[in-house]
Amino acid sequence: MGSDALQTLSKGASFSPSTYSMWDSSCERSPSYKMEKILELLEKFLKSDNPYHIFITNCKVNNQKKGMLYTPVTSLWTDTITYLVSIPERVANKKKPEISSVFTLENYAHLLSENMIRTLCKICRNMQHNEDVNLEFLSRLLGRLCVAGYSDSILGQIIPQMLKFSSQDFIWRRVCCRLVVGVPGQCLEAVVTPVLLQLPWYGYVEWLLGENVISNEKLKFLLTTKLLLIRQFQQDSILNNILGYLAQVPSRQMIFLQTLLKLLDAWGAGSALRHRSYSQQFYLTRALMICTAHLGGLDFSLYKQELLTKLLHGVEIHIGSPDNSVRTLGMVVGENISKVLDPEGPKLVFEYEVTNDSKHLKSLLKLEENSLDITSWCDQRNVCVTKNVSSITRELKSCEITEEKVNSSDSQKDISEVLDSDDDLEPYDMSHDVVSKKQPLYIRDCLQGLINHDKPEWTEACLRTAQALIQTELEGESEVALELAKVLLHLENSYTIDDFVILRHQSLVAVLTKHPKEVALYLTDQFYDRNYNIRQRLDILEVLASASQELSKVHVQVTASDHQSFHSDVKHNTVWWKELVEKRIENKTRIISKGKKVEPQGKENKFADVAGYFFFPLLHFYDRKENTFDLLGEDCYVLGRLVYTLGVIMHSASNTTVAKQMGSALLEFIWVLRYHTEKFVREALLFALCMAVISVPSFILLDNNRTEIMELQCWLQDIVEQDPNLECRRRAGHVLALFANMVKEVSKEIPVSTC
Missing domain, CATH: 1.10.10 (Arc Repressor Mutant, subunit A)
Known part of the structure; x- marks a missing residue:
């Protein structure tokens, strides 16, 4: 091979x-x-010349079949384009940093650009001789190259040549238009955006886009909506090129006026203004000022009243803003656009501070004229590109030599300055200075910071402020809550953040308490899903238990008190449920005293409406064979933690309407697992049984589960007498005492068993 x-x-x-x-x-x-x-x-x-032959061969049309145009198979095109685009990456993967200069991104892009220009020249000559050509291959290749990140390098060399030849030849304009607009739809934005950024005047846009904005819906959406209303750019060139292109000829002026209406709607939207950044609002304002410059030569009588109404509404919204910069934008736009829309009407005059932004906006009212010599401009651009690519190695060496000289001279200068400085001056004491750290102010910024791991300090700041932002800003944002839960569940401590586990747990609990139904359904579903490790499944159980207690306001020290050790969690569970059982037994004990009786105060349980979403999904698939973990086998520790969690959720739902169904389901679950061989699971089952007895009213539990309780009583007696584990025997004794008190409470006697 x-x-x-x-x-x-x-x-x-x-x-x-x-x-x-x-x-x-x-x-x-x-x-x-x-x-x-x-x-x-x-x-x-x-x-x-092989790349050139590849391009020209795939652009030829075979006329062997009469009346039909035959082109190569598109699957072959796809493979060829894929290999051509990925050659530098593939070579770099083989050779790492030791690669030839030909395979560097800049030089390889320069090589492809030269061959593409040669191919376009050949195509134009063929068209002059009435030969059929097909530009689809080149368009696909250009689109893939721009998507892969070659847009600046490729288009930086191709565009000057295309403009130079198009200024003299109409055929070149047709070829260039077919090349740019013929790229696949998913690549259109990656090609058109750098084209609009690099063109020096809006009059040249028609040479590369033609009238396709009228018939091509994707191109129309890109020019009139996405690049104007969704994205933003620092350069004015892209706004000048888009709006000037739309307003240039009568066939596109209707689209221009409709775009102006959309800009005014977006610019004057009050709710959007409160959430939009100043840079985005300034970008929209620049677009409006450029539109104003083109309105003078258009007939907009049909839209005059609608434009005025939207303008005045937007000016009113801006003037009412507490931000002085936003108010200035409204005043500048109101003054200048009203003069153009209604020259004979009343003038809007405002007093505002003249700033660099206001000066820049007023400068956009002058239309750009084509005073550029396109030939000299193209030649200058090509000389710069060729020089930068062909001499890259030599320039790097010269830069290194120059940099060494500069560094040496700077160091000598620094030494002389130090020697000449005043040594008597004492430096300030900066040992107590505190470096201020930026923190996210909005929940979506916090979410984005947790997703992107490029900046460790920012990721840590987002994690530390997540809980506070969730508690204050997550009302009604169920989609954001689900996304946050997903990100936090999969978040890893890549930068060894202090208290990472605690911070993540607190944030997950906050999300779950804000949107309990949606997030609980997601977490319980993920608990049995594939591709999760044991740590993540245990995290889900901890979050469900903590959130259920938070929602029910059961102030008991339970799980998540020590996130570093689950074994310590179990100890905490043991302590608090023992105290709870002993208190329950003490309350049922008759004490003769004359103390004043205090009536208990009722309290709303916010967990009542959502308890079922926490509880029942966890019971559904514990024995499913499709699980990637074996709860009934080697992963019995997870099973024990699951039982503990069910018990905590059961207690959080005390005296709620759903507690009856939850108690019955939990008793059946306990009965199935009662003879488990692991003592940790048996301890968890006794804990859950205790929670069921405490949480469900006695008469309801006895009426609906009399047979199960009798059988469980026999099981508890067996544990007290025969279980080898001391802790299990103690817990079984506590539960038996609860059973006895429950019987006395409802004045019904359960027949004594002869187990």
Whole structure:
């Protein structure tokens, strides 16, 4: 396979996916000598005319079939384009940093650009001789290259050439328009956006886009909505090019006026203004000022009243803003656009501070004229690109030498300055200075900071402020709550943040308490889902238990008090439920005294309406064979934690309407697992049974589960007498005492069992 690839490349044959796959596979299995030889031949292959032959071959149209145009198979195009786009990355993966200059991104983009320009020249000559051509292959290649990140390098060299030839030849304009607009829909934005950023005047946009904005809905949406209302750019060139292109000829002026109406709607939306950043609002204001510059030569009589109404509404919204910069934007727009919309009407005059932004806005009212010599501009751009690419190695070396000289001179200068400085001056004591850290102010910024892990300090700040932001800003944001729960559940401590586990747990609990139904359904579903480790499943159980207590306001020290050790959690559970049982027994004990009786005060249980979403989904699939973890087998520790969680949720739902069904279900669950061999699971079952007895009213529990209680009583007696574990025997004794008190409370006697 490797020798075939060598022979194919050495002969200079046409490049094909099979040839590249042979080269790729041979690199994987061959010794280093073969790999070096293949890379050398591939470099010669790319430096030769072979890329040009690939392009021109795929742009030809075969007329062998009469009356039909035959083009190559698109699947072959896809493979070829994929290999052409990915050559630098593939070579870098083989050779790491030791690669030839041909395979660097800039040089490789320059090589492809030169061959694409040669191909376009050949295509235009063929069209002049009435030969059919097909630009689909080149358009697909251009789109994929721009999506892959080559847009600035490729278009920076191609656009000057296209403008230079298009200024003299109408055929070139047709070819360039087909090339740019013919890219696949998913690549259109990646191609059109850098084109609009690089064109020096809006009059040239028509050469590359033609009238396609009228018929191409994707292009229309991109120009009139996404690039104006959704995205933002610092450069004015993209706004000038889009709006000037739309207002240039009568066939597109209707779209221009409709776009102006959308801009005014977005600019004057009160709710959006409160949540939009100043830079985005300033971007919309710049677009409105450029529209004003083009309105003078248009007939907008049909839209005059509607434009005035939207303008005055937007000005009123801006003037009412507490931000002085936003008020200034409204005043500048109101003064200038009203003069154009209603020259004979009353003038709007405001007093505002003249700033750089207001000066910049007023400068946009002057239309750009085509005073540019396109030929000299294109030649200058091409010289810069060629110089930057061909001399990159030499320039880097010269830069290194110059930098060394500058550094040495700077160091000498610094030394002389230090020697000449006043040594008598004492430095300030900065040991107590505190570095202020930025924190997110909005929940969506916090969410984005947790998703992106590029800045460790910002990620930590987002995690530390997440709980507070969730508690104050997550009302009515169920979609954001679900996204937050997902991100927090999968968040890892990549930067060893202090108290990471506690912070994440608190944030998850806060999300769950704000939107209990939606988030509880998500977490309980994920507990039995695949591709989760044991740690994450235990985290889900902890969060459900803590949130249920928070919602029910049961002030008991239970799980999550020590997130570093689950074993300590179990100890805490043991302590608090023992105290609870002893208090319950004490309350049922008759004490003769004359103390004043205090009536208990009722309290709303917010957990009542959502308790079922926490409880029942956890019972559904514990024995499902499709689970990626074995609750009934080797993962019995998770089973024990699950039982503890069910018990905590049961207690949080005390005296609620759903407690009856929850208690019955929990008794059945306990009965199935009562003879489990692991003592940890048996301890958890006794804890859950205790919670069921305490949480459900005695008469309801006895009326609906009399048989189960009798059987459980026999089981408890067996544990007290025969269980080898001391803790299990103690817990069973406590539950038996609760059973006895429950019988006395409802004045019904359960027959004594002879177990």
